[in-house]
Amino acid sequence: MPELPEVEVTRLSFASRIAGARIASAQMGKPLRWPLGVPVQQLAGRVVRAVRRRGKYLLLDLDDGLLLIHLGMSGSLSFTSSPQALGKHDHFELITHQGILRLHDPRRFGAVVFAPSEDSAVAQKLLGKLGVEPLTDAFEARSFHAGLKQRHSPIKQVLLAGEVVVGVGNIYACEVLFLAGIRPTLRADRLSFPRALKLHAAIQKVLARAVAQGGSTLKDFSNASGEAGHFQLEAHVYGRAGLACHGCGTPIKMIRQGQRSTFFCRTCQR
DNA sequence: CACGGATCCTGATGGC
């Protein structure tokens, strides 16, 4: 479900409401990607100070330590006031006096991990190699190009790997490469600076718009308050194999790159 | 060490 815009929209939908909340209790359903790191009982009594985001991770700052939450492929968070029994796919819950935070994740590729601090080995193992945040001033065209120059893999896979820039998932990677007119199979280090500049602009524009409009409606996304996204920009290539390119009419191609589907127009993208 | 492939898990969908 979530690429960076959806994670950010989720964060915005509950961050201010959970800030200052004291944890009454916590519980786990089925195991997620990694163990929590501490027994759930040890979370009781701690206070949630703030919710930040790094890449596709949400960081819940506690008065002592932090929780790292990742939504994986199928995860979503809800923050509600009404208690109810954990559903089949609800695998983590924080009960606070300001509301109940619940992680719903059918495929369980998501994660909830406790770390004593952001600098701790536990946290750095997950966050340490992440690339620059695309919606900050740190995402700058020249260093982006320099980062690409060091990679010999196809540009699509370099974007997905998240070590140059974070947050661009499979859908937005396809869309952004279409908007920049770049073929997904092109080696990252072969991009000229002008073309990297176009890609840089496309990433900023598409991700920022998606956040502003409440997340993508390409799939069934809703935020932690249960509100659906209104991202109007329809996909140009993603999920459109065989259909006419919006630019030139050529049928959109679908190929496989690293076990993921890639969609592109072989006329518009070079 | 940079790269590519296999892998975790469940559900939806389409062909026969």
Next chain:
DNA sequence: TGCCATCAGGATCCGT
């Protein structure tokens, strides 16, 4: 209707 194969928004781990 059932059975099987394929595909799904992610990212780590492991072998080369």
